[in-house]
Amino acid sequence: MTDETTPERSPFRITLLATGGTIEKSYDAHSGQLTLAVPVIERLLEALDLPDFIVRVERLMAKDSLDMTDADRDEIVDATAAVLAAGNTDAVLITHGTDTLADTAASLTAALPSPDLPVILTGAMRPYRVADSDAAQNVAQALMAARLLAPGVHAVLHGRAVPGDRVVKDYERLTIAPRR
Amino acid sequence: MTDETTPERSPFRITLLATGGTIEKSYDAHSGQLTLAVPVIERLLEALDLPDFIVRVERLMAKDSLDMTDADRDEIVDATAAVLAAGNTDAVLITHGTDTLADTAASLTAALPSPDLPVILTGAMRPYRVADSDAAQNVAQALMAARLLAPGVHAVLHGRAVPGDRVVKDYERLTIAPRR
Amino acid sequence: MTDETTPERSPFRITLLATGGTIEKSYDAHSGQLTLAVPVIERLLEALDLPDFIVRVERLMAKDSLDMTDADRDEIVDATAAVLAAGNTDAVLITHGTDTLADTAASLTAALPSPDLPVILTGAMRPYRVADSDAAQNVAQALMAARLLAPGVHAVLHGRAVPGDRVVKDYERLTIAPRR
Amino acid sequence: MTDETTPERSPFRITLLATGGTIEKSYDAHSGQLTLAVPVIERLLEALDLPDFIVRVERLMAKDSLDMTDADRDEIVDATAAVLAAGNTDAVLITHGTDTLADTAASLTAALPSPDLPVILTGAMRPYRVADSDAAQNVAQALMAARLLAPGVHAVLHGRAVPGDRVVKDYERLTIAPRR
Numbered sequence: 001m002t003d004e005t006t007p008e009r010s011p012f013r014i015t016l017l018a019t020g021g022t023i024e025k026s027y028d029a030h031s032g033q034l035t036l037a038v039p040v041i042e043r044l045l046e047a048l049d050l051p052d053f054i055v056r057v058e059r060l061m062a063k064d065s066l067d068m069t070d071a072d073r074d075e076i077v078d079a080t081a082a083v084l085a086a087g088n089t090d091a092v093l094i095t096h097g098t099d100t101l102a103d104t105a106a107s108l109t110a111a112l113p114s115p116d117l118p119v120i121l122t123g124a125m126r127p128y129r130v131a132d133s134d135a136a137q138n139v140a141q142a143l144m145a146a147r148l149l150a151p152g153v154h155a156v157l158h159g160r161a162v163p164g165d166r167v168v169k170d171y172e173r174l175t176i177a178p179r180r
Numbered sequence: 181m182t183d184e185t186t187p188e189r190s191p192f193r194i195t196l197l198a199t200g201g202t203i204e205k206s207y208d209a210h211s212g213q214l215t216l217a218v219p220v221i222e223r224l225l226e227a228l229d230l231p232d233f234i235v236r237v238e239r240l241m242a243k244d245s246l247d248m249t250d251a252d253r254d255e256i257v258d259a260t261a262a263v264l265a266a267g268n269t270d271a272v273l274i275t276h277g278t279d280t281l282a283d284t285a286a287s288l289t290a291a292l293p294s295p296d297l298p299v300i301l302t303g304a305m306r307p308y309r310v311a312d313s314d315a316a317q318n319v320a321q322a323l324m325a326a327r328l329l330a331p332g333v334h335a336v337l338h339g340r341a342v343p344g345d346r347v348v349k350d351y352e353r354l355t356i357a358p359r360r
Numbered sequence: 361m362t363d364e365t366t367p368e369r370s371p372f373r374i375t376l377l378a379t380g381g382t383i384e385k386s387y388d389a390h391s392g393q394l395t396l397a398v399p400v401i402e403r404l405l406e407a408l409d410l411p412d413f414i415v416r417v418e419r420l421m422a423k424d425s426l427d428m429t430d431a432d433r434d435e436i437v438d439a440t441a442a443v444l445a446a447g448n449t450d451a452v453l454i455t456h457g458t459d460t461l462a463d464t465a466a467s468l469t470a471a472l473p474s475p476d477l478p479v480i481l482t483g484a485m486r487p488y489r490v491a492d493s494d495a496a497q498n499v500a501q502a503l504m505a506a507r508l509l510a511p512g513v514h515a516v517l518h519g520r521a522v523p524g525d526r527v528v529k530d531y532e533r534l535t536i537a538p539r540r
Numbered sequence: 541m542t543d544e545t546t547p548e549r550s551p552f553r554i555t556l557l558a559t560g561g562t563i564e565k566s567y568d569a570h571s572g573q574l575t576l577a578v579p580v581i582e583r584l585l586e587a588l589d590l591p592d593f594i595v596r597v598e599r600l601m602a603k604d605s606l607d608m609t610d611a612d613r614d615e616i617v618d619a620t621a622a623v624l625a626a627g628n629t630d631a632v633l634i635t636h637g638t639d640t641l642a643d644t645a646a647s648l649t650a651a652l653p654s655p656d657l658p659v660i661l662t663g664a665m666r667p668y669r670v671a672d673s674d675a676a677q678n679v680a681q682a683l684m685a686a687r688l689l690a691p692g693v694h695a696v697l698h699g700r701a702v703p704g705d706r707v708v709k710d711y712e713r714l715t716i717a718p719r720r
Contacts, residue, residue, distance in 0.1 A: 012340075047312070048339075049305070049317060051353050052338060052339065052340045052357070136317070140320045141324040143339045144339050144341075147339065147341065148328040148329060158230060159320070
């Protein structure tokens with residue numbers, strides 16, 4: 001919960017499961033398209049100041065979340081369960097496309113109702129490699145939230161944490177919000 | 181504490197007290213120096229995606245924190261107390277130079293031992309207007325922490341929250357850490 | 361044409377004809393696509409230091425150059441001829457997609473074999489609003505070239521000026537080169 | 541000198557003599573100052589698309605141009621003469637502080653009245669590593685000018701080329717201009 005009541009882990013260990021999504025899209029000048037051909041999340045992390053974190057990146061897939069299948073979602077749940085079981089991390093961070101982030105958050109919440117660590121999904125409305133991106137903000141805030149949130153599945157976007165079973169994408173305001 | 185136990189404020193109202201510090205320094209081409217002549221914090225906030233925050237900026241001073249006097253620190257404490265008393269905000273965020281951030285955090289903690297809101301100090305090791313700055317990261321993380329931390333005085337830098345009476349600057353690693 | 365032999369125009373007047381192309385593409389978070397819906401060239405110009413230029417932007421169209429028709433090319437030729445006839449500019453700069461920039465350069469050269477000003481086509485391999493873009497470089501270099509090149513049609517990209525009737529896109533090296 | 545009349549060198553070989561100046565200043569978080577402790581010009585060059593240039597960087601000194609002595613200026617003249625004599629480059633580019641760029645330009649013009657290559661001085665009003673810098677623009681434009689200008693000493697800043705014996709700094713408009 002808070003610094004007052006819980007001895008703080010230092011450095012704080014994050015396992016980041018990368019799955020693709022808008023956050024990782026980058027421009028391919030040969031095709032003139034945004035693609036997921038090149039990993040981006042490592043560059044984003046390097047641009048942050050994280051003197052008291054150990055972040056280990058594990059790539060599960062590189063998919064637009066609209067293309068994710070149930071099998072992909074199962075893979076994410078299984079990988080998360082495996083990380084939790086391994087017992088060598090303080091929080092799990094999952095980077096994910098926003099279009100079906102709510103579905104994966106719901107699957108994770110159903111499969112892992114009482115994880116003993118925070119499991120946090122995040123992503124971006126605009127790719128890290130595009131002007132005025134929200135990607136670095138969201139990863140920075142997800143890392144902060146990983147340290148402060150109670151165990152459980154959460155989505156973190158634009159400075160708001162939403163419980164994993166209540167996530168919806170707000171297509172008008174281009175953000176993640178709690179279902180009312 | 182967490183989304184599970186507390187009805188979440190939406191939008192979340194922040195009162196940001198700006199005091200200067202490295203975070204706000206910008207290059208003045210006439211003098212060839214970094215100065216605090218131009219407010220920067222508003223630009224930094226505009227570059228973030230904050231669809232569920234209302235941030236009101238109040239400028240107290242524009243000082244390098246090495247130049248802050250006891251009177252300046254009293255002014256910050258008084259302004260914070262006034263914001264808390266006004267009762268129209270959900271958290272207080274104070275942008276501050278890192279060199280004496282620990283002193284101001286200690287003064288705030290002593291003067292306001294049981295505030296009913298989070299009071300969060302943040303800053304940066306490299307100005308927002310300089311390449312590879314940590315300023316946007318720190319403000320983004322402080323905004324996230326403002327939503328998740330318990331009431332009390334805290335410093336937030338580089339993804340770590342430190343209780344207000346235990347803040348020290350780590351000059352070697354260039355960060356804020358808890359006193360051991 | 362060099363400073364030594366020609367009295368230099370100061371300020372130097374540029375008429376910039378914007379036609380779209382990769383240089384102006386920006387990310388639309390609603391569709392998840394790069395589009396030409398928003399003008400970009402004005403923002404690019406504002407980010408340059410041009411104390412001795414007067415740049416007037418005239419938008420002709422906002423097209424991916426692969427979608428340009430002969431009618432579009434005629435419109436660009438006619439607009440260029442009109443600017444030359446008006447006699448109130450020192451050079452014409454045309455921003456254009458690179459895929460058919462060679463075709464437009466050839467059309468302009470054929471239609472305007474002896475213009476009395478430099479007519480310079482430029483563009484970018486990566487949008488201005490994307491990380492590591494070459495857009496600002498190319499516009500900056502085209503503005504420099506506008507001041508130094510002899511009258512005639514030229515393409516300028518990546519620090520190289522190519523005569524208008526010899527332009528080819530080098531798809532492997534992602535640049536504009538002279539036909540051998 | 542235009543493409544029409546002169547066989548163009550491809551790739552174009554630049555020898556860049558780095559001397560320091562505002563263009564290379566970067567923020568040192570330990571001292572809180574802008575310093576010349578770290579070379580910057582190589583990073584700036586890497587951020588440009590230069591498929592048809594070969595740029596060789598030679599560092600002469602790392603000085604604020606206000607601190608340059610007559611001996612420093614002699615060193616720059618001697619190094620330039622040596623590069624010209626070596627005969628293995630197509631142009632010389634000198635990065636330099638703007639405060640005394642005019643003095644060095646005058647010294648070079650006096651010492652090398654008829655060089656057989658363009659010798660171009662450039663710099664910046666705001667460091668490359670600071671927001672809204674003009675550094676990349678100026679180097680990009682100097683590289684373009686290196687290809688188009690006649691042999692002789694020139695200063696290139698903000699899209700304007702000024703003969704080496706007529707350079708003045710315009711402190712009000714923060715640019716380099718020709719003496720009237």
